[in-house]
Amino acid sequence: MTFLEKIRCLLTFGQGVALPLPEISDNQDPIELFKLWFDDAQKSGILLPEAMSVSTCGADGQPSSRMVLLKEYDQQGFVFYTNYESRKSQQLTDNNKVALLFHWNVLQRQVRIEGVVEKVSKEQSARYFHSRDRGSQIGAWASKQSHKLPTENQLKERVAYYEKKYAGKQVPHPDFWGGWRVRPHYIEFWQGRASRLHDRICFEQHNNHWQQFKLNP
Ligand SMILES: Cc1cc2nc3c(=O)[nH]c(=O)nc-3n(C[C@H](O)[C@H](O)[C@H](O)COP(=O)(O)O)c2cc1C
Structure with missing residues (x-):
């Protein structure tokens, strides 16, 4: 057994953490269920329980x-x-x-979310921008995110430029920086179980109403 396999066994007793699913009524609201699970993840001591994968797919069909x-x-x-x-x-x-995808490993839980995005309002983005530490605000101005960095120094030079530019002033919220809101139409809660007989509880939105069903693991 490898070291990683031993750790996994220790965490899961080889069977998956047998956390019970909460009582789920026929008209369970998936956002409420997400809240229960997110609260559990926050209490579990997992580092960055709010970290999630975002998958996008542009015009060329290449997922990323x-x-x-x-x-x-x-x-x-x-958001x-x-x-x-x-x-x-x-x-x-x-x-x-x-x-979107969350994986809270010690809880043996995964949440999958599919939907469409919209930009949050400028006011909301500005509010959040100004709640961040000053270094992150300067960093947002300095980093041409995802664009090629031609020299090692360029980023440092841009940081120094914006630090000087906004010295002693509030850093303004850049128009090119803000929030995306994912409006979900599919949410799946996955709970690890013994013998790979995992639970999958799914919610699909139809005419503003959530339909609920289970899937084989
Ligand atoms: C745990 C973690 C959290 C991150 N959070 C953010 C975030 O909230 N916003 C962001 O723009 N990038 C965040 N990043 C960096 C992104 O993963 C990514 O490198 C960056 O957004 C550029 O992605 P893109 O070139 O596909 O747009 C985070 C990375 C990690 C590992």
């Missing part, structure tokens, strides 16, 4: 994934912040279909 941080969620959707001129934003502009 990367991690981002979930900053807000409610009945309207799931993350980024550079609107980045590769992901370019792809989301070409094709608003998106998939």
Whole structure:
């Protein structure tokens, strides 16, 4: 048994953490269920439980994934912040279909979300931008996210430029930086179980109503 396999066994007793699913009624609201699971993940001590993968697919049909941080969620959707001129934003502009993925390993849980994106309001983006530390605000101006970095020094020079430019002033919120809200139409909760007989509880939205069903593992 490899070291990693031993750790996994230790964490899961070789069987998957047998956390029970909460009581799920026929008209369970998936966002409420997400809240229960997200709260569990936050309490579990997992580093960055809000880290999620975002998968996008631009006009050329090539899927692309990367991690981002979930900053807000409610009945309207799931919000993350980024550079609107980045590769992901370019792809989301070409094709608003998106998939999110959370994996909380010690809980043996995964949540899959599929939906479409929209930009959050400028006011909301500015509010969040100004809640960040100053270094991250300068970093947002300095980094031409996803664009080629021609020299090692360019990023440092741009940081120094914006530090000087905004010295002693509030760093303004750049127009090219803000939030994307993922409006979900499919949410799947996966709970690891013994003998790979995992639970998969799915919610699909039809005419503003969530339909619920289970899938084979
Ligand atoms: C744990 C983690 C969290 C991250 N959070 C963000 C984020 O919230 N926003 C962001 O733009 N990039 C974030 N990144 C960096 C992205 O993964 C990615 O490198 C960057 O957004 C550029 O992606 P793109 O070129 O596909 O647009 C994070 C990376 C990691 C590993």
